[in-house]
Amino acid sequence: MTVRAAWLTNRGDAAGGQTRNDSRMTPLGTMTPAGELTTTPGVIPGGNPFALNATGPMTATLGTGRAVVQGTDIQGAYPAAITAPETLVFVDGDPTNPRIDLVVLRVYDTAFDASGQVRPAVEIIPGTPAAAPVPPAAPAGALGLYRVAVPAAASAGSGGIDFPAATTDLRRPTVAVGGINPNPDAPGAYRAQYRDNGTGLQRWSGNAWVGMAAELVTWTKVSLAGGYGHNGNSNGDVRYRVIDLLGTRFVQWRGGMNVSYRGGTPVRDGAFLSAALPTLARPTGLRSVPVACSAADSTIVTVKIDFLANGTATLLSDDGDAPPWVSLHGVMYPL
Incomplete structure (x- = not known):
């Protein structure tokens, strides 16, 4: 048979x-x-x-x-x-x-x-x-x-x-029970059941599927505007990715950025991206985060970056401070 x-x-x-x-x-x-x-x-x-x-x-x-x-x-x-x-x-x-x-x-x-x-x-x-x-x-x-x-x-x-x-x-x-089901539509049967929804793992809480950790956008090198350069302080290229962590989406950043100044202010009024981030990586509102910076030509060791809902980003520093580089390692914010 x-x-x-x-x-x-x-x-x-x-x-x-x-x-x-x-x-x-x-x-x-x-x-x-x-x-x-x-x-x-x-x-x-x-x-x-x-x-x-x-x-x-x-x-x-x-x-x-x-x-x-x-x-x-x-x-x-x-x-x-x-x-x-x-x-x-x-x-x-x-x-x-x-x-x-x-x-x-x-x-x-x-x-x-x-x-x-x-x-x-x-x-x-x-x-x-x-x-x-x-x-x-x-x-x-x-x-x-x-x-x-x-x-x-x-x-x-x-x-x-x-x-x-x-x-x-x-x-x-x-x-088998305890196994991870590759069916993105698998119904929840018992608490602590797992499935792969095509982008990452989900866990059944007993009432709903809850996201674990999924990479929605892989590490992507950004295009920097004139006056800004990659690998500041040998920290690598400036990159971002989008992840889903326990049902909430976040953007993570890494790398170092060289910064040029004009009249004590970052060039282009701090707008360091040459193009807006894609829709999937844009926050729903303003996200202000601190980033480490060089102590050279600066009285501080952190400055601020504003990530805007339209996909742009602005580097802000205090008057009189002109650190030649900033580091985006460890920057993460919810969308």
Whole structure:
């Protein structure tokens, strides 16, 4: 068999019972709770599990992969695997209206569903043709993998299905309890659960997903206006990045900046950026921060920078103080 399930058949069943190879092939350790007795269903990440590839106008294959299929609460969850590509044959389209079909990985267990069958299977659940078709619901004991829109009058002779355009991917990953789920839409199930939302880690607090630390904009070298230069006091180029820390966005800065003066005032009235920061890096209001500066030609060792909501920034120093460089290391403020 190329479609397998564990904890489904007994030794005396017609299906022959679960073999040791079935146990090795199916994901027995993947059990993220969805409730007291239920498991979060989904595919096991790694490679491209259950990839759908067109093989003809009305045919496709469903690739190899592993998954967990949840039955009813008392029924439990079934580890399942496809070990060789399965052929999918879609029925010709309705003469008048389109429909939406559902591709599922399904587990039959007659002890719970009265189906008279004890086996896993890959199936196409046909939708109802309509002018505005809706996809069919997944049957009990089935994991939805894809929706495929079948045009009216589609057939091998009429060009069939444009699979890339017609297919909606329903695959959602699931992981072992304590694992980090790569599904950005994973529901929260228990406090201290983690997921990767595509930009960083989030933790389920018991009520909501809370951001951990995510780098939204990587370290970016700014373009300085005339009269200002990078690597002041050998502190490196002036750079910034945007991070998400526990749900709040911050801008961090680093590097050193050489400063020129005219009449005791920083040139360009302290406007040291040659271009405004991008929208994602602009604060919602004024952010005034202290920065270290050279003690040379200065009676102080810190000056002020104002970061403005329009993406500009202004260096301010006291009258009579003209430190030749400032350091932005350690500067951080919320957006």
